[in-house]
Amino acid sequence: MKATQKYDHGSVEAKWQKVWAQKDLYKTPSSPKNKKYILDMFPYPSGATMHVGHLEGYIGTDVMSRYLRMKGYSVLHPMGWDAFGLPAENYAIKTGIHPDKSTHENIKIFKRQLASSGLSYDWSKEIDTSDPDFYRWTQWLFLLMYKKGLAYKKKAPVNWCPKDETVLANEQVIDGKCERCDTPVIQKELDQWFLKITAYADRLISGLKDIDWPEDVKLQQINWIGKSKGMIIMFKAEDGKVIEVFTTRPDTLNSATFLAVSDNDLYEKYKDTDKKVGKFTGKYAVNPLDGRKLPIWKTNYVAPGYGTGAVMGVPSYDERDMEMAKKYDLDIVSNKPDMKLWELVEKKGWGKKHTTYHLRDWLISRQRYWGPPVPMIYCKDCGWQPVPEKDLPVKLPVDVDFLPHGVSPIATSKTFQKGVICPKCGKSAKREVDTMDTYVDSSWYFIRFADPKNSKEFASSKCIKQWLPVDIYVGGGHVVQHLLFARFFWKVIYDAGLIDKSLPDEPFLKLRAPGWILGPDSRKMSKRWGNVVTPDQIIPKFGADTLRLYEMFMGPFDIVKPWSISGIEGMHRFVSRLWNVFNTGQGNKNTPDKEVNILLHQTIQKVTQDIEKFHYNTAIASLMELVNAIKGKKASLEVLSSLAKLIAPFAPHLAEEVWVEILGNKTSIHTTSWPAFDADLIKKKYLDIVIQVNGKVRSQLQLDALASKNKEEVEKLAKSDEKAAKWLIDKKIKKVIYITGKVINFVV
Numbered sequence: 127m128k129a130t131q132k133y134d135h136g137s138v139e140a141k142w143q144k145v146w147a148q149k150d151l152y153k154t155p156s157s158p159k160n161k162k163y164i165l166d167m168f169p170y171p172s173g174a175t176m177h178v179g180h181l182e183g184y185i186g187t188d189v190m191s192r193y194l195r196m197k198g199y200s201v202l203h204p205m206g207w208d209a210f211g212l213p214a215e216n217y218a219i220k221t222g223i224h225p226d227k228s229t230h231e232n233i234k235i236f237k238r239q240l241a242s243s244g245l246s247y248d249w250s251k252e253i254d255t256s257d258p259d260f261y262r263w264t265q266w267l268f269l270l271m272y273k274k275g276l277a278y279k280k281k282a283p284v285n286w287c288p289k290d291e292t293v294l295a296n297e298q299v300i301d302g303k304c305e306r307c308d309t310p311v312i313q314k315e316l317d318q319w320f321l322k323i324t325a326y327a328d329r330l331i332s333g334l335k336d337i338d339w340p341e342d343v344k345l346q347q348i349n350w351i352g353k354s355k356g357m358i359i360m361f362k363a364e365d366g367k368v369i370e371v372f373t374t375r376p377d378t379l380n381s382a383t384f385l386a387v388s389d390n391d392l393y394e395k396y397k398d399t400d401k402k403v404g405k406f407t408g409k410y411a412v413n414p415l416d417g418r419k420l421p422i423w424k425t426n427y428v429a430p431g432y433g434t435g436a437v438m439g440v441p442s443y444d445e446r447d448m449e450m451a452k453k454y455d456l457d458i459v460s461n462k463p464d465m466k467l468w469e470l471v472e473k474k475g476w477g478k479k480h481t482t483y484h485l486r487d488w489l490i491s492r493q494r495y496w497g498p499p500v501p502m503i504y505c506k507d508c509g510w511q512p513v514p515e516k517d518l519p520v521k522l523p524v525d526v527d528f529l530p531h532g533v534s535p536i537a538t539s540k541t542f543q544k545g546v547i548c549p550k551c552g553k554s555a556k557r558e559v560d561t562m563d564t565y566v567d568s569s570w571y572f573i574r575f576a577d578p579k580n581s582k583e584f585a586s587s588k589c590i591k592q593w594l595p596v597d598i599y600v601g602g603g604h605v606v607q608h609l610l611f612a613r614f615f616w617k618v619i620y621d622a623g624l625i626d627k628s629l630p631d632e633p634f635l636k637l638r639a640p641g642w643i644l645g646p647d648s649r650k651m652s653k654r655w656g657n658v659v660t661p662d663q664i665i666p667k668f669g670a671d672t673l674r675l676y677e678m679f680m681g682p683f684d685i686v687k688p689w690s691i692s693g694i695e696g697m698h699r700f701v702s703r704l705w706n707v708f709n710t711g712q713g714n715k716n717t718p719d720k721e722v723n724i725l726l727h728q729t730i731q732k733v734t735q736d737i738e739k740f741h742y743n744t745a746i747a748s749l750m751e752l753v754n755a756i757k758g759k760k761a762s763l764e765v766l767s768s769l770a771k772l773i774a775p776f777a778p779h780l781a782e783e784v785w786v787e788i789l790g791n792k793t794s795i796h797t798t799s800w801p802a803f804d805a806d807l808i809k810k811k812y813l814d815i816v817i818q819v820n821g822k823v824r825s826q827l828q829l830d831a832l833a834s835k836n837k838e839e840v841e842k843l844a845k846s847d848e849k850a851a852k853w854l855i856d857k858k859i860k861k862v863i864y865i866t867g868k869v870i871n872f873v874v
């Protein structure tokens with residue numbers, strides 16, 4: 127078959143994207159053998175379009191998915207939308223456009239951008255968390271938690287703007303003021319729903335040891351949970367009251383000189399400063415060890431919600447206590463710490479061992495509209511009652527006023543409370559008007575992907591067993607809370623017997639975080655800096671394959687990398703070279719050139735190993751070497767076929783085009799098998815290179831095929847060869863001629 131001269135990426139890419147969609151090429155097998163579940167952190171479809179930084183992870187998982195399919199695995203590679211959230215609601219407040227409408231318009235744009243990048247998602251698995259068919263199960267899982275005693279309501283402070291009369295998320299509070307109207311924000315106590323994640327604190331730590339995650343991400347999880355082993359020690363005050371302190375250093379009890387207790391007002395007022403502020407209470411307590419009188423101070427640096435909310439002040443061994451002691455002229459005693467004191471305190475009954483956590487229960491109530499309603503009903507006589515399962519979903523009403531009115535927007539709906547009765551006594555009752563944190567949606571969406579159309583269950587245990595856990599999860603490593611919450615949900619569902627016990631207690635076996643892509647100005651790519659590069663700017667001009675290759679070639683997957691347009695242009699030239707190799711080297715069925723064949727098998731080995739390690743940049747580098755080696759030669763069909771396959775995960779369109787149109791195959795390259803390498807061939811990889819001086823053979827070098835490609839290296843080695851060196855001593859080298867892999871000739 128005759129191919130065109132110049133590679134026209136525009137028509138080639140459009141053609142194959144259409145064919146793949148028509149043929150449902152990436153459909154997930156229904157009865158998987160050897161499954162692999164490859165998952166991206168699903169995006170929030172924001173008003174800003176996707177940029178090349180977002181695509182990095184998606185291309186990375188796409189390369190992996192395509193590779194694994196060719197290796198014969200059944201792959202689940204789905205995509206969906208984290209569609210609920212505050213920005214769409216704020217946009218509605220500004221413009222009056224309903225969040226449902228703006229969100230779905232954004233989804234369309236995102237989906238087009240993903241499709242134009244040649245990503246092999248199975249779109250029949252698409253999830254939208256704002257769809258009632260999805261959030262009914264989010265509500266169902268909330269009720270599961272409630273029934274297990276893991277969801278409860280209690281008063282908790284929220285950020286409150288007294289002018290707008292609305293609850294603010296932390297990120298809406300700028301320097302203590304409302305981001306909208308600049309009014310100082312106050313703390314207001316509201317009844318709020320919590321999930322008891324603290325009950326899983328220990329398992330959330332211990333589970334980390336069995337999973338393949340970046341160490342820094344594991345450490346973030348551990349720090350967030352903040353497990354501390356210590357003691358609670360009791361100090362008697364003069365008025366007979368007992369003050370309990372939590373300490374990790376009972377061995378320093380012999381140097382304690384004061385007690386510091388938390389104070390809500392001081393804490394709130396000075397929580398953003400480092401300075402120590404105290405107020406003497408006028409009271410004293412007694413150190414049980416030595417009878418010393420310890421003044422009791424209220425301070426800002428003791429957190430009310432942590433430990434017992436009181437500490438023993440040990441200036442000599444604790445910096446904060448030292449600052450406090452210096453500022454207020456308190457005693458400083460420095461006895462040697464004594465590890466025997468742990469035992470003594472317990473024996474004497476002054477205190478007991480205690481473990482505490484920095485992790486707090488998860489506050490999921492939002493006094494907001496664009497989220498799943500909390501499925502609870504309040505009855506004056508029966509209290510809080512769960513909505514019966516058959517009545518799910520509790521749908522978000524449409525007739526709401528988004529403008530702040532001091533209540534949850536849903537409370538303004540005229541229909542939401544109509545005909546609501548208490549599920550227990552049948553009397554008229556009221557629905558909860560709060561919605562759930564959108565982190566709840568993303569805590570279980572990865573399970574739904576196994577069975578996204580199920581209308582009877584959140585997912586069948588059969589499908590869960592078939593596809594979970596997630597084998598490779600790719601997305602920002604900074605998402606500490608998402609990862610913690612999702613692991614928590616998995617464990618709760620697991621404990622409820624809804625996940626087959628042969629599955630592990632962890633949902634994400636391997637995690638990889640792509641490094642930031644910096645804008646051309648070396649700042650993190652972001653709308654805020656105006657340095658965003660979108661796929662829409664790159665793909666029409668250079669093609670999706672060029673973009674994909676470039677993004678995977680920029681550097682190691684997990685480190686920060688600067689964007690460069692000249693890099694894109696360079697990759698574009700490589701794509702043309704690649705095309706030319708196929709276009710001019712076609713149709714020759716002779717046995718391959720020996721050297722090229724060795725290099726091919728070395729390349730197969732290297733690319734295979736590199737892809738599995740996410741070392742995409744070095745995989746592409748070795749493909750470039752191979753292309754250089756066969757450029758301008760009549761390459762055999764075997765070499766060209768294998769090269770096409772190796773390139774297929776990275777440049778799926780070009781690979782398909784040459785596979786079908788030039789190499790004459792009838793089925794898609796993406797359904798063929800990955801090339802195997804001949805281990806014996808690679809062993810016999812040494813080439814004999816003759817060293818000549820002025821055309822006379824003087825010595826010989828043995829080099830592997832890869833090293834023999836590098837002229838400078840060969841020259842250096844040849845010069846240092848003992849026999850050859852004799853002929854070069856004191857001679858001026860005028861010229862070096864190198865015939866790759868064969869002869870190096872020094873003209874002196």
Ligand code: ANZ
Nearest residue numbers: 354372373374375427428429432433435437440443444
């Ligand atoms: C005496 C002492 C001596 C302490 C010493 C530390 C060093 P982590 O590791 O974070 O658990 N602490 C206890 N409750 C506190 C609270 N509500 N707010 C602020 N600080 C609190 O730290 C536990 C240590 O932090 C405890 O051990 C206590 O000070 C302090 F050389 O007790 B320590």
Ligand code: ZN
Nearest residue numbers: 505508548551
């Ligand atoms: Zn009732």
